[in-house]
């Protein structure tokens with residue numbers, strides 16, 4: 001398994017769940033110094049990334065960009081796939097297609113998190129779902145040409161009301177029926193929405209291709225009460241060997257949070273800690 005951290009640009013809004021907000025090159029250097037394998041870029045718009053600059057920092061540090069995440073497209077700009085207005089849906093698709101092209105530059109995946117949107121009061125859930133599926137198809141047409149995975153992330157009910165748990169994630173992946181789609185569980189959301197970590201990981205074993213981790217309080221892993229024994233045992237059981245990326249609050253400060261996450265995850269992956277003891 002490889003360990004990543006979600007980072008963003010200096011002007012990222014509070015609704016971006018990132019540890020470092022800085023020039024992206026500086027973010028890469030700070031993560032490299034702490035021993036991360038890569039950075040997930042949380043973006044609002046593809047233009048925030050100057051590709052040659054980032055590629056130079058990646059080459060110099062040996063880090064990768066495994067994923068581009070897109071929550072700010074929803075949270076900051078209110079563009080999303082279930083929007084009742086077709087023009088807004090098209091703008092959301094254009095943003096994501098731009099990010100798919102960017103992801104192809106780095107061999108990264110593109111996250112379908114909050115950008116999928118929500119069901120407004122009084123709307124027919126089946127009609128809303130169909131809007132989402134049509135937008136996914138437009139993105140998948142490009143993603144499949146470029147070999148980019150679209151990874152759907154179930155997100156808890158206090159942030160969106162559409163695709164909240166892993167079972168719903170699997171169901172919508174099946175319904176949209178595009179081969180570029182995979183599942184991206186996030187332990188913070190699973191802790192709220194899923195009946196069991198092990199059950200969800202086993203059910204999703206053929207389609208899980210990326211994992212977000214945060215503790216129960218969205219702090220770095222080890223600083224809450226989430227059962228990481230169960231999480232890592234289940235990931236081991238399904239033979240998961242992909243990225244584990246920390247998406248945590250920058251508390252008590254960004255450097256402490258980033259250092260704790262990589263130290264804890266590295267120790268867990270190495271199997272040094274058999275219990276939930278704090279590291």
Ligand code: LER
Pocket residue numbers: 017069070071072113114115153155159186212247
């Ligand atoms: C938001 O809660 C989250 O987990 C993000 O990764 C999705 O936008």
Ligand code: MN
Pocket residue numbers: 153186212247
């Ligand atoms: Mn997440």
